[in-house]
Amino acid sequence: MSLRAEIEVRRDDFALSAELAVRPGEVLAVLGPNGAGKSTLLSALSGLLVPDRGRIELGERVWLDTERRVHVPTHRRGVGLLAQNPLLFPYLSALENVAFGPRAAGAGKVAARRTAERWLSEVDAETLAGRRPGQLSGGQAQRVALARALAADPELLLLDEPLAALDIDAAPAMRGLLHRVLQHQEHPTVLVTHDVLDAVVLADRLVVLLDGRIVEQGPTREVLARPREAFTARIAGLNLLPGTAAAGALALGDITLTGHVAEPLDEGEPAAAVFAPAAVAVHRELPGGSPRNAIPVQVTGLEPRGDVVRVRGSVGDCAPAADVTPAAVADLALAPGERVWFVVKAAEVAIHPLSGGSSGA
Numbered sequence: 032m033s034l035r036a037e038i039e040v041r042r043d044d045f046a047l048s049a050e051l052a053v054r055p056g057e058v059l060a061v062l063g064p065n066g067a068g069k070s071t072l073l074s075a076l077s078g079l080l081v082p083d084r085g086r087i088e089l090g091e092r093v094w095l096d097t098e099r100r101v102h103v104p105t106h107r108r109g110v111g112l113l114a115q116n117p118l119l120f121p122y123l124s125a126l127e128n129v130a131f132g133p134r135a136a137g138a139g140k141v142a143a144r145r146t147a148e149r150w151l152s153e154v155d156a157e158t159l160a161g162r163r164p165g166q167l168s169g170g171q172a173q174r175v176a177l178a179r180a181l182a183a184d185p186e187l188l189l190l191d192e193p194l195a196a197l198d199i200d201a202a203p204a205m206r207g208l209l210h211r212v213l214q215h216q217e218h219p220t221v222l223v224t225h226d227v228l229d230a231v232v233l234a235d236r237l238v239v240l241l242d243g244r245i246v247e248q249g250p251t252r253e254v255l256a257r258p259r260e261a262f263t264a265r266i267a268g269l270n271l272l273p274g275t276a277a278a279g280a281l282a283l284g285d286i287t288l289t290g291h292v293a294e295p296l297d298e299g300e301p302a303a304a305v306f307a308p309a310a311v312a313v314h315r316e317l318p319g320g321s322p323r324n325a326i327p328v329q330v331t332g333l334e335p336r337g338d339v340v341r342v343r344g345s346v347g348d349c350a351p352a353a354d355v356t357p358a359a360v361a362d363l364a365l366a367p368g369e370r371v372w373f374v375v376k377a378a379e380v381a382i383h384p385l386s387g388g389s390s391g392a
């Protein structure tokens with residue numbers, strides 16, 4: 032069932048006005064700076080906040096229609112929420128936490144337990160079944176919280192910064208797990224995040240919210256490849272070269288890029304190499320010797336950016352960038368049309384799975 036929402040919220044010095052549609056099985060990421068209205072939007076979808084005006088429908092069911100004074104409360108919407116903090120019941124075991132939703136929906140004790148076991152295993156947490164939340168790490172608790180959200184069989188899944196509270200080691204594993212689980216979701220999902228990587232790995236489509244308004248939307252990689260707003264350009268400032276996963280590397284046509292594989296990847300699945308323009312060195316000749324990644328590009332443009340010059344290149348359909356000093360531009364006699372090598376150390380490259388939903392470009 033598709034989600035369709037039109038929401039208006041007015042506050043003293045803030046107004047949210049947003050319209051969105053999410054198809055079954057699709058993941059929509061909502062990105063935006065602090066105060067843009069992301070949480071307000073999510074609260075309206077979950078029913079915790081009653082908008083001043085709007086309409087929210089899931090399939091044939093109307094959750095909100097301000098003209099007709101319809102407002103279905105949160106507990107009757109069938110919404111699964113995974114927030115920044117796991118918010119597990121402290122006195123219940125992991126298994127009992129996950130079984131809570133099915134029990135509340137009327138399932139018998141044995142059936143609820145079986146559902147909980149299946150979801151705990153789905154999130155690689157079956158060995159944690161008997162533990163209380165106080166005996167779990169942040170990453171483990173978040174996995175249990177995801178199982179709890181899914182075990183209730185929600186018709187709409189809301190993910191509110193689900194990786195923001197995890198430490199730098201736990202976040203990639205959880206992102207990889209979400210990637211796997213969301214691929215099998217049949218219901219719409221809305222993901223609020225600050226991190227462009229979450230959108231790249233998890234979302235089919237992206238909306239960018241600024242000051243309460245949607246300023247960009249479309250398939251994730253299309254929006255990031257051609258940002259129209261400065262905010263999107265800034266968050267999309269990383270190079271992202273899409274290809275397919277190959278043992279510990281990324282195949283991009285006949286180029287192979289090696290890097291750090293932070294999340295589980297199956298060979299042949301869509302993946303991307305992600306690296307900063309500042310990590311790229313530009314060479315006229317292919318440097319020999321050291322095991323570095325070398326990408327043959329044609330220079331398409333040079334843009335001054337403070338102390339550096341951003342060299343834009345093209346390789347296939349991709350437009351990677353390198354930040355170099357003005358002296359290097361002069362030494363290398365860089366100009367549009369020239370053929371050069373973009374060279375980047377494997378240690379500077381991260382290889383991530385890519386969202387591969389029906390509408391993912």
Ligand SMILES: Nc1ncnc2c1ncn2[C@@H]1O[C@H](COP(=O)(O)OP(=O)(O)OP(=O)(O)O)[C@@H](O)[C@H]1O
Binds near residue numbers: 045063065066067069
């Ligand atoms: N309960 C509230 N009462 C009054 N104003 C609020 C309330 N909650 C949020 N706001 C204001 O509404 C605007 C949007 O806030 P919101 O929390 O939706 O933004 P956000 O995009 O989620 O930000 P962040 O990324 O910092 O969480 C902000 O100006 C905020 O100060």
